[in-house]
Amino acid sequence: MIHAENILICIVFPIIISGLFVRGNARRLAFSFVTGMLVCLISAYLSGYVGYLGVTDIEETAIFISPIIEEIIKFIPLIFYILLFEPADDSFYVFATGIGAGFATFENCCYILTKGAESLPFVMVRGMAVGVMHIVSIIALASGLVIIRRFKALSIAGIMGSLSMAVMFHALYNLLVSKAGVSSIVGYAMPIAAATGILVVRKWKADKHYIKIHE
């Protein structure tokens, strides 16, 4: 057993203090990173509680219930931020990325402390698959929210639809990596492939915008 709260305190203090020395998006990233870690701890509590209720066993909870709980808990600070602070699109993406990165980092820390970090391939897979997956799912969610806000279409249906999309991505990943073999390789490759796809589309859009301005 590890003391996740103690680990959280140990990691967040330097980040909070460093956040006080910087401004703008750097500070936003620092505090959203801390929020992401806090959110990870809360979702671990909730998933543990569902497991404790005995509705599903530990493996089933990890595969089927965790994606739903984790994505909903990650979504809460995001929706609060967009509704209360009405940030610019870039600032919102910074905040969302921070939450995803904080969540993934804290989850990886706890996982490695539990399972050990002797195997480099295991650590690489952990970092490049699960870590990236949390960022991709929250970027997808943030993109959905940015689009519907841009067109003044913030509705329950649109928000819930975007959230469901993020949950499905996470659930599919968890299911694929739950069994060793080809499916787990596909699962581990999925987040990196999706992240590459999103980056290519964003770069392509930015280039088009640049060309349009200079024409």
Add this chain to the structure above:
Amino acid sequence: MKELLATIEYTEAIVQSLVLLVLIILMLAKADRRNNVLLSAFYVFGLISLLMSDLYWIAYSFLRPGTRMPFAANEIGEGALFLLMGAALSYAFRENRKKAPEAFLSVVFVAINAALWYGWSGELFEDILTGVEVSYLFFVTVNSAKYTQAFKRMEWIAVGTGAFLLAGMQGLTFILPKGLSFIADKCCYVLMVMGACFFVLKTVNAVIRKKASPEQALCISWLAMGSMTIFMYMSAGFAYSAFLTLCTFSIICTYLAVRRLDERRAES
């Protein structure tokens, strides 16, 4: 027989996934030239959700065959499809403020369906959740169809009567003795086949033969997709596979309708 049915279902799910992938690529390829950005965005998100739902179902069937799904996560993807498609249509016709009585009747129809799903599956929470999502899709679609006058008065009466007759018959299968219940069940299939034929013909006329305006074609294809989904949920075995195929066909028609509306708005 069981193996054949399973093979057909896998094949259909894979075909639907491939169709969805092609449609998503086509939508994204021309994303910067779209005139209905919000409609297109919601529509693409909906297609992506359904694609992930299909992939989840296929992966689950291969990785954990014969095991009970503790929580049908793929239904979240289907739910997202209903919500996003509903949202897409509601923003396509956002100037429409009227609420048609037929739209409220469609919600009643879906509520009866949700009760039937509970009768078949016993999953109260999931059935209520799916019922709310499908109700939203039907409410928006029927309201938009009334607004664009996509159906004639007689067609509304026929569709409405057929829908409630179907729901009533399905309800009877729970209370009638075995022999009569069997007959009621077969009558339901006859009604569903008639409904499916009506929607396929109407969609082909509106979308492919272009005998309706782009706005009407959009509503008709949306309603066809929703109806095929309801028929799928009401059937089993080979009938389920047939309605799944028709559902894939109606999804292709929704893409064609979105494209037509886009072209029309670009011209104007």
